[in-house]
Amino acid sequence: xxxxxxxxxITVFLLCQFGCNSNTQEKRVxxxxxxxxxxxxxxxxxxxxxxxxFLNYLLIVEFQNKETKKVIRGFYAADGNAAETSSDSxxxxxxxxxxxxxxxxxxxATLYKGDSIAVSSDYEKAExxxxxxxxxxxxxxxxxxxxxxxxxxxxxxxxxxxxxxxxSDNYFLKFGADSPENFLxxxxxxxxxxxxxxxxxxxxxxxxxxxxxxPHLKDWNEGDPTWKDGKGKSIIGAINYLASKGMNGIYFLxxxxxxxxxxxxxxxxxxxxTRFDVSKLEQWEIVFEHMQSKGILMHVVLQETENETxxxxxxxxxxxxxYYNEIIARFGHHLGLVWNLGEENGLTxxxxxxxxxxxxxxxxMARFIKENDPYNLPYLMKILERIF
Numbered sequence: 001x002x003x004x005x006x007x008x009x010i011t012v013f014l015l016c017q018f019g020c021n022s023n024t025q026e027k028r029v030x031x032x033x034x035x036x037x038x039x040x041x042x043x044x045x046x047x048x049x050x051x052x053x054f055l056n057y058l059l060i061v062e063f064q065n066k067e068t069k070k071v072i073r074g075f076y077a078a079d080g081n082a083a084e085t086s087s088d089s090x091x092x093x094x095x096x097x098x099x100x101x102x103x104x105x106x107x108x109a110t111l112y113k114g115d116s117i118a119v120s121s122d123y124e125k126a127e128x129x130x131x132x133x134x135x136x137x138x139x140x141x142x143x144x145x146x147x148x149x150x151x152x153x154x155x156x157x158x159x160x161x162x163x164x165x166x167x168s169d170n171y172f173l174k175f176g177a178d179s180p181e182n183f184l185x186x187x188x189x190x191x192x193x194x195x196x197x198x199x200x201x202x203x204x205x206x207x208x209x210x211x212x213x214x215p216h217l218k219d220w221n222e223g224d225p226t227w228k229d230g231k232g233k234s235i236i237g238a239i240n241y242l243a244s245k246g247m248n249g250i251y252f253l254x255x256x257x258x259x260x261x262x263x264x265x266x267x268x269x270x271x272x273x274t275r276f277d278v279s280k281l282e283q284w285e286i287v288f289e290h291m292q293s294k295g296i297l298m299h300v301v302l303q304e305t306e307n308e309t310x311x312x313x314x315x316x317x318x319x320x321x322x323y324y325n326e327i328i329a330r331f332g333h334h335l336g337l338v339w340n341l342g343e344e345n346g347l348t349x350x351x352x353x354x355x356x357x358x359x360x361x362x363x364x365m366a367r368f369i370k371e372n373d374p375y376n377l378p379y380l381m382k383i384l385e386r387i388f
């Protein structure tokens with residue numbers, strides 16, 4: 001009789017261990033205005049796989065609550081920890097989302113596969129590839145942040161020609177560092193170097209060195225982010241320094257191939273615009289997150305006048321679409337962000353014979369950003385031929 005009692009007790013205990021817990025699993029809780037990153041296991045591939053994962057796969061995640069639905073594009077994330085491992089291969093795909101409403105949310109993810117599907121507008125008919133954890137729910141609660149941290153006040157939007165916070169009458173007056181424009185040409189980022197030096201009359205002269213920001217090592221604080229056993233301290237310190245001086249914006253290029261610095265790009269190879277450097281971009285993201293926590297707006301400059309016709313001859317064709325889609329997917333969730341479609345654009349007095357974009361091409365770029373940015377972030381452009 002004692003043995004029977006012992007058997008029943010063990011059986012009930014095991015049932016509770018493997019059954020009861022699954023019924024009482026806690027729902028994921030996310031704070032309003034805080035980033036939610038979802039990871040999915042999918043096909044095992046790599047940055048240089050013959051079947052290009054950036055061009056031939058497309059992750060779409062739909063986030064919905066009772067009031068709204070957001071369709072968010074995801075991206076290939078290698079092993080899911082590439083900022084630390086520098087991995088260029090793996091099975092992880094991710095999507096980032098910043099909820100703006102308190103309450104219950106659901107998500108549903110689909111990974112599509114097909115030739116150049118990443119730049120197709122008709123992806124819903126494409127082949128669907130299995131990924132795990134493709135559905136779920138979470139609860140959004142109020143943010144606990146205060147002060148200049150954007151997570152305390154929300155997203156910056158364009159409102160009748162002014163920057164304001166979403167769903168607020170509070171204005172945002174941008175002022176800060178417009179130099180160096182190659183802020184991301186930083187020695188601790190993976191695969192970052194200067195393609196060639198410049199020594200031309202009328203141009204800023206360069207050598208092979210890129211930024212190290214050594215004077216700002218002292219401005220890094222305990223608890224601030226780093227990557228790969230302490231890399232990144234000086235650029236994080238530079239952000240701390242600017243914030244301590246009351247700055248709330250940094251202007252920087254993400255694509256200056258053929259431009260002045262020739263040292264900032266998102267790609268694995270500066271000669272191949274279809275494959276992105278996952279680990280470098282994840283390290284950028286660490287820096288961007290810190291900027292946001294300090295209340296520093298990201299003034300993201302997508303090209304220079306010297307390379308405005310490098311992608312698709314200036315048109316919004318497959319290469320430009322792929323670049324814009326990738327940068328929106330990886331970084332468009334940030335609350336304080338402005339897209340600058342051209343640091344300078346058009347006919348230049350210093351290179352009057354160089355090709356340049358026309359109004360039709362500029363409008364096509366702006367239209368694509370407007371139609372594909374799910375957060376409708378502000379965007380602008382400086383047109384040179386209207387200045388001279």
